[in-house]
Amino acid sequence: MKHGGDGLVFGGGGPDQSVTRAVVLPFRKSVEISVKSLKVRFFRNLITALSLALAVSFVTFVFVTTDTAQGLFESGKPALLDMLRHAGYDVSPGVTAVGGGPKERWIVALSLLVCAVGIVNAQLMAVTERFREIGTMKCLGALDQFILRLFLLEAAMQGVAGSFLGAIFGGLAAVLTGLIRYGSAAATHLSWSAAGLSVLEATGIGLALSLAGVLYPAIVAARMRPVEAMRVEE
């Protein structure tokens, strides 16, 4: 066998080297792999997504409840204002918008924080479980960024699905509560665009949370040395 440029690892040279030496993972393939990984660990991913959905639904509930109150407040009808005052909102003259106090904001922030910690925990476990898979991929030539991308993609899909479901659920719950509390006026005065915006906003928060939660575990995974794949632990 002759071994010219082909047999030599770094033989050849020339301007096309950067092209021939590229290691790539097309985006479509990354998505395909991520979807497969999500499907295989469906139950565990469902639980992670569910915890996210819960936090997001709570956030949406708070947002849309405020939207409902705002709608009633803007109607300016004394009877409705009275109901709002009863419900604990500050509707004294001079106030231009009703909303939750700082306490409510703290509760929302805390619920998001708890959720983020939960996601980091779940994702770290997922990474540990997949050490061998990641190590193997690296032995096959995967770059750190491929691993990072796969984890981020998985988290993004999980985040969008979980958050959106949670947001819809939370929004519906808030509207229903409004109907029970204030009667049909709640629905007629509610600005649907504001409610829709709240749902989208909460979904966005959920997605950001999911990505932030996976970042550290994904970096741990991406930096892992391929020798780990060789390690035998039964």
Place this chain on the structure above:
Amino acid sequence: MSETHTIVRVSGVTRTFRMGKVEVQALKGVDLKIKQGEYLSIMGPSGSGKSTLFNMIGGLDKPTTGKVFIDEVDIAQLDAFELAWLRNRKIGYIFQTFNLIQVMTALENITLPMIFAGMPNDEAVEKGLKLLELVGLGKRHNHKPQELSGGQQQRVAVARSLANDPAIILADEPTGNLDLTTGEEIIALMQELSEKRGVTIITATHDYKMLSASDRVVWIEDGRIKKIESRDQLNITIGGIDAH
């Protein structure tokens, strides 16, 4: 076949690990030359530094002192990107625990390194099917690893190691998790590949079945090379081993 071309050169390699406060020297100065197309086995008891040496050769670990050259390129000089490229194109890995990616089918496992190498999907699938045919699993391409026996999984792993026509195949205890006959089949398969394709095969093992297939055997003990034997010398020694 070129007898003179050296594909791997290990020169004065030592490797020290820190185990808490104690420093353990796993390799105490190893020199080794591996020729292209050779079937080389690294033998030694566990803890002898066999795996450490093996990982060095595969570019999975870097020596504390000394150098490892693959095709006369010092692998310590390579950056992360070049190392990934080396693992992708020049080295094929076979593991004791098969290490197929569980979520993918046999065919997808084989095509993954080709995708990394930038090969278009159709071409990769075509080549993957050929490789599966080569290892005798042509009809099983759509099976997931869990649906295959250990021997079949290792066959898929062998096919995967060939994906980008590497110059070197590194097999770490490839028969360690297989029964006697399946292990023999895998050894025969690797020997055939080494002969027909001129691939350099390097295995770390303590499976004596591997001896008869090897062109040369490197015995490692306590971080040093105890002896290197070529095949004709081996037949005499094997009797001695069996007597143990």
